[in-house]
Amino acid sequence: MSSKGTAEKIIEAALHLVSEKGYTAATTKAIAELAGVNEVTIFRHFGNKRGILKAIIEQFSYYPLLQQELNKNVTWDLETDLLNFSIKHFNFLMSIKDFVMIGFKEAMQFPEINEEIANIPLHIKTELIHYFQEMHDRGKIREIDMEAAALSLIAINFGHFMSRARLGTFVSNMPNEELLKTSVSIFSRGLAP
Amino acid sequence: MSSKGTAEKIIEAALHLVSEKGYTAATTKAIAELAGVNEVTIFRHFGNKRGILKAIIEQFSYYPLLQQELNKNVTWDLETDLLNFSIKHFNFLMSIKDFVMIGFKEAMQFPEINEEIANIPLHIKTELIHYFQEMHDRGKIREIDMEAAALSLIAINFGHFMSRARLGTFVSNMPNEELLKTSVSIFSRGLAP
DNA sequence: CTAGCATGTAAGTAATTACTTGCATGAAAG
DNA sequence: CTTTCATGCAAGTAATTACTTACATGCTAG
Known part of the structure; x- marks a missing residue:
């Protein structure tokens, strides 16, 4: 004390x-x-x-916490990797929930916080695009706008996070992992050649 | 005056x-x-x-504005309908942006606003599930958890909305329609049998 | 023309808020 | 034992805020 x-x-x-x-x-x-x-x-x-x-x-310097996790355990199997990523992304956002909420509420008064929050999807986007590019070269992803694909996956996870963090089980009481599993299943199938 | x-x-x-x-x-x-x-x-x-x-x-009683739009122009072609829905959903959220932001910031002090905001995804979920069910019966959607699928599509659109409404072109300067088109393309392909 | 009604102006009040100062206390360190 | 340091406690201050009251002004309808 x-x-x-x-x-x-x-x-x-x-x-x-x-x-x-x-x-x-x-x-x-x-x-x-x-x-x-x-x-x-x-x-x-x-x-x-x-x-x-x-x-x-x-x-708090949050992002490195996530970044070092992301590159671990890459299997180059699309669905496996995206599920792994989504779970980590989702849990990361949950772990800094209060910080994210402050960033959203006080963007005007504390631009530094807002900037730090805004940088997270930007960094993740870059890494996801690299991953998608590599997967495309390996013939495991169809021809598609990689940036839009990355942004969409980030949007799904962020949307799920907001729903759970803000509304709890009001919209659905489905377990997080089950929800992410289905959403990744759809998304990775939609990306496959 | x-x-x-x-x-x-x-x-x-x-x-x-x-x-x-x-x-x-x-x-x-x-x-x-x-x-x-x-x-x-x-x-x-x-x-x-x-x-x-x-x-x-x-x-303001916002939701009816969207609801009457949603059931229009259903073609029973998955990608067409989902793109149509996503654009309407996205634009609807954009049109009530200030209201949504207040709902997020003042959930504690104005639970009524928060409740109204929270009801939007709940209603949409119900209608999307019906649509998916019908599409499944028509053999145009594979066997999948309909609730999770509906929540995921809502999450994508909401995520894109938040990104644009809060961060502008900071994360990406891709045009909204192009972004939605790609995300729906991925999503509908992931749903196909 | 006039009566009413919405608004502007001026002044003030009670409560709250961020922040300060001075002093007491208690625990740990030398 | 004594000094130091973090903290508690009491009291106060200047600014701000939501809100009030009383009166002046101007526009519009009858």
């Missing part, structure tokens, strides 16, 4: 509250309360309210 | 500001300014700040 633990508690509370209510509505008083810390402690640690989010941005 | 016009200007300004900055950060002063109206006028029309959003919710 030293200094480090306190700062972390504040960051966690802020991450949760800001992602839920937005930056302006998440008051320092409420953040302090949720963190189980006196309000003054927030200012002693981070200077001002923006400082909390600034610390969050600096502390 | 009678009473009706004034209320509409206020609603438009609120829709824009709240979707951009969030409910709390969109002050009545700023809304009045953007609407080109005195701040007091807001309270005379809507009682209090929540009243503006309440009026927005009551005024």
Whole structure:
């Protein structure tokens, strides 16, 4: 419960509250309360309210977490690889859910967060295109616009993520893996020659 | 420029500001300014700040706009119908972009908006499943989990919408129709027997 | 012309919010 | 034992915000 633990508690509370209510509505008083810390402690640690989010941005560098996973276990079997990718992509988004939500809500006030979020699909797109190109050269994918294909797969996974993260089981209570399995089954068959 | 016009200007300004900055950060002063109206006028029309959003919710009943379009022009050719659907779905979401963004940002403070937004995919899912079922009976779709297929198509379109609505051409500058055409081409081929 | 109605203007209020300051406390380190 | 350091606590401040009240103005319908 030293200094480090306190700062972390504040960051966690802020991450949760800001992602839920937005930056302006998440008051320092409420953040302090949720963190189980006196309000003054927030200012002693981070200077001002923006400082909390600034610390969050600096502390987390999310994308590398996903990138190093993606290139693992490539089998060059289309459906196997895409399912593997989709599950990782989906779980990655779920793991940074609060961060993504803040990025969406506070794009104006914190362009840095928004930019970091926006870069994720951009990076993934590049890697997917490479993969699709290689698969095409191996004769395992038909002639198609690779960029559009990559964007579509990203869109599916992101759509599933948003549905689950925001609406829970309201739209469907199908298990995530089953849903991804079917969507990848359709998608990979649609890509096959 | 009678009473009706004034209320509409206020609603438009609120829709824009709240979707951009969030409910709390969109002050009545700023809304009045953007609407080109005195701040007091807001309270005379809507009682209090929540009243503006309440009026927005009551005024707009979005889904019917889409529903009556969806059942038109069914050709029972898979790719044609899915492309037609996807374009309508995408454009519909674009047309209520501000409303969707508010639903996402203010799910806590305005559960009614969130509920209305959440109902859209639910309704669409039901209709898509019916369509897929009929297509299956006609032997034009392979044996597959219809619910997962419907959810996946919705997810693709929603994902594309989010990408364009939030990130513009940051991830890709491919024209919308071209993107949808490819994604539907993949999807419908993946569904074929 | 006049009566009514929507709006603008000015001024103010109570509550909230981010942030500060001064002091007390308690635990760990030398 | 004593110093240090992180934190709690109490009180306060300046700014902002939602909202009110009272009065002036102008347009429109009868």
